[in-house]
Amino acid sequence: MTEYKDNYIAINKANWDERAPEHSRSTGYDYQRLVREPSYVSEVVQFDIPLMGDISGLEIVHLQCHIATDTLSLVRRGAKRVTGLDFSPAAIKEAKDLAVKAVGGDKLNFVEASIYDALDVLPPASFGMVFTGIGALCWIPSIKRWAETVAALLKPGGRLFIRECHPALWAIDETVTDSLITGIPYFERDEPHVYDESGTYVETDHVFENTKTVEWNHGIGEIVQSLIDAGMSITGLVEHKSIPWNALRGQMEKIEPFGEFALKEGRDNLPLSYTLQAKKNA
Template sequence: MMSDYRGLNQANWNDRAPLHADSLDYHFDDFRTDPSFLSHVVRFDLPRLGDIRGVDAVHLQCHIGTDTLSLARLGATVTGLDFSPASLAEARKLADAAATPIEYVESDIYDAVSALGGRRFGLVYTGVGALCWLPDIRRWAATVAALLRPGGRLFLREYHPVLWSIDETRTDALTIGYPYFETAEPMVFNDETTYVETDSTVANTITHEWNHGLGEIVEALLQADLTLTQLVEHDSVPSNPLPGRMVHDDQWEWRLIDHPERLPLSYTLQARKG
C-alpha cells in the first residue's frame, strides 16, 4: 500500500518554504535589487539551456520560484507548478517584488496536465532536488511528454542517483547506504533540519523519498516517446550533501575535497518530443 507521501512531504515543504525564502542561500534580496540576477542553478547551465527568449515554459516542482524567475529573466514566458501552497506564496511574493509576471499553479506533479488545462509547452524545466520526491519515474516521464508540444524539450538538472545512494553519515568513506534503483517502498527520513543555513527547524519532520537510477530515468523518457538529446554528468552540485567532505567554488558549486573524480554528483539531461 502506497504511503501518504504527498501529505507528509507537502507538510514538510510548507514548513521549509519560509525558512528558505529568509535564508541567504536563495538570494531573495539579490533578486529584488538586481534585475539581471539569476539563480546559480540556472546560471550553471546557461550554455546548455541556450536562447529561450519567447519560449513558453513550465517549471515543474518550482518551490519558491528562484529558478522560475531566472527563466523569465532569460526571456521565457514561464508557469511555475508546485504542490506546496506555502512555497507558491513565497514565489508569488518574489515575482511581485521583481515586477515579473509569472503564473503559479498549485498541483501535484502527477496532476499537472489537468491542473494546467491541457496546455502544451515548448519547454519543461526541472531543477535540482525534484525527482527524489516522486515514487514512479515512468509516470513522471509520461507527464512530461503530455506537457510538451511536438518539438518541445525537457531540460533537467538533478542530483545524481549515485550520490543519493551514498550514506552521508559515514564520513570515513564513500559508502553505499541507500537504494540506487527505484523501490516500491519509500525511504523514510525524520529530520527537523533543512538544507539552508538557518537556526529554525521544521515541525513536520517525516519525509518519504525515492531514488531513481539513471538508466531508469532515460528508459522512462524513451518509453514516453521522447528522444534523448543530451546527458552530461558533473562532479559538482549547487548544495553540500556530504558535509565536511566538500568545498565550493566561486560559482557556488560544491565538489568533493578529496579526489572529486570518484563520484558523479549531478547531471544535466535534455530530451525532445517528436
C-alpha cells in the same frame, strides 16, 4: 513502510510548507537578491546556461518550482512566460510574493498541484519547454509517470531540460562523513526511504516540527528509458562533479563559480549531478 508510501504527499507537503518561508529568508537562496537586482539570475540557472542555450520566446512550465527563484530566472533569460507548479501552498505563496516584488514577475504564473496532477490544471501539449530544477525527482515514486507527464505537457518538438542530483550520490550514506559508502538503493523501489532530520539544507534558526520526508531514488537508465518510452528522444546527457549544496558533510568544499560544492578528494570517483535534455517526437 506502506503507511509512508500511502501518505507521502501529505508528509512531504507538511515538511515543505514549513521549509518554504525559511528558504525565502535564507541567504542559501537567491530570493532577496532577485528582488534587489532586476537583471540577476540565480546561480543554479547560471550554471545551466551553457547547456540550456537560447530560450527566448518559449512558453515554459517549471515543475516542482518551490519558491520560484529559478522560475523567475528563466524569465530573465528571455522566456516569454513561465508557469511554476508546486504542491506546497506555502511555496506557491512565496513564489507569488516574489513575482510581485521582482522585475519580470509579470511573466510568471503559478499553480498549486502535485506533479501527477499537472494535467488536471495545465493544458496538454502547450509548452515549448519543461524545466525541472535540482533536487526534484527524489520526491516522486514513479519515474515512468513523471516522464509521461513531461511528454504530455510538451508540444511536438518541445524540449525537456533537467539538472538533477545524480542517483549515484543519492545512494551514498550521508551519515558517514569520512568515506563514500553506499547505503541507499540506487534503483527505484516500490517502498520509499524515510528520513527524519531536524533541519533543512540552508542555514536557519527555525526549529522544525515536521521533520519526516519520504523519498525515492531513480537510476539514470530508468530515467532515460522512461522518457524514450513516453515518446521522447534524448538529445543530451552530461554528468557533473559538483552540486549546489553541501550534500556530504565533512567531505565537500565550496567551489566557484555558482556557489557549487565538490568533493574535497577523489572528484573523479563520483558524479554528483547531471544535465539531461530530451525532445518530444513529432
